[in-house]
Amino acid sequence: MSTVIAEGVIHVTNDCKACDHCTSICPTGAISGMLGQKHHIDPRLCVNCGQCLINCPFGAISDASSVEMVRQALNDSTKIVVVQEAPAVRVALGEEFGLAPGTNVKNKMYAALRKLGFDRVYDTEFTADLTIMEEGTELIHRVFNALGVEGFESSGPLPQFTSCCPAWIKYAEDKYPHILPHISSAKSPQQMFGPVAKTYGAMKLNVDPEDMIVVSVMPCTAKKYECDRPEMIASGFKDVDYVITTRELAEMIKADGIDFLNLADEDADKFIGLSTGAATIFGATGGVMEAALRTAYEILSEEKLDKVEFEAVRGLAPVREATVEIPVKALGTKLPVHVCVVTGLKYVDSVIEDVLAGRSTYHFIEVMNCPGGCINGGGQPIRRDTY
């Protein structure tokens, strides 16, 4: 087990002013300390989400950094360093350079990554497409198996929970191990990208995967924990070597004196830099659910989905539910799919307890730790002006 997991990603520094604000933010009760005393984080309870970090009024909470290791890899001529960036990064990075929140700087980001020395600039949206296909297909199998439709083996009980938020996964493992068979077996987009890059990508580039370093740029501090999980070695190597946050990418760009705002737009590299664009909504709460439902809709109805929007799963309420009617061509009927979206671990306990007690009527439940989804993740720019 890695040092990062054993010690946790998030730490309270000696700058702590003991104001106690973070204890009201933490969704898991991992922070302890009396008013007037330096606070502490229990790594066994902490899910590494970084919400305390971005909400500490005194900047007294920090996250473990791999920036120096990334710099060393970029300076090592024997290594091919490839990078992926999550959808929520491109709409937040510009804030660090004075642009309005939400400005999409995707093409300047690609250009900046090349200037920093990355050999190949890919995009997590490629593997977010794979996650959507896996989760949507797995849901179809679970629903059809429960209905007794022939040819659909059980891949787990209903409801199916999403699996792409590592903070949610650690929370479930720590507090509700009996819920684990309900969680999708699909890896997160970040962790699908690693083995794809070190197998298919390495083959296409004619590179020994041992000489490939995979770096992720994420809106999320929990992704640092996720990439260090000991089982994440599907390629035969550590699938994702290092994770840096949106904030850390901005620091690297500034440290190198790159004139970010005046960079000419560039595109991602081909093969695993392309995507359908469906995964762009992954960064907002309800986005994973909506993308997976769209996949299930197209597979089951055997129709191309041009216009149908699943607006019922959008919004910012911490728990939202909806029923989506999906036409199933093979059965000649419409299937009502009951879905639930939870944003914030503080709100998931009652949803889980209903499932474990057999009271839940949902088929599919999305859980994301951060309020509003990854767009407000613990690795995003900190808006100190709000204090």
Ligand code: SF4
């Ligand atoms: S919010 Fe920051 S300053 Fe206040 S107790 Fe927590 S770590 Fe310390």
Ligand code: SF4
């Ligand atoms: S990182 Fe998240 S879980 Fe850990 S102490 Fe901070 S708010 Fe709590």
Ligand code: SF4
């Ligand atoms: S909601 Fe997104 S940013 Fe927040 S912990 Fe989960 S994966 Fe990370």
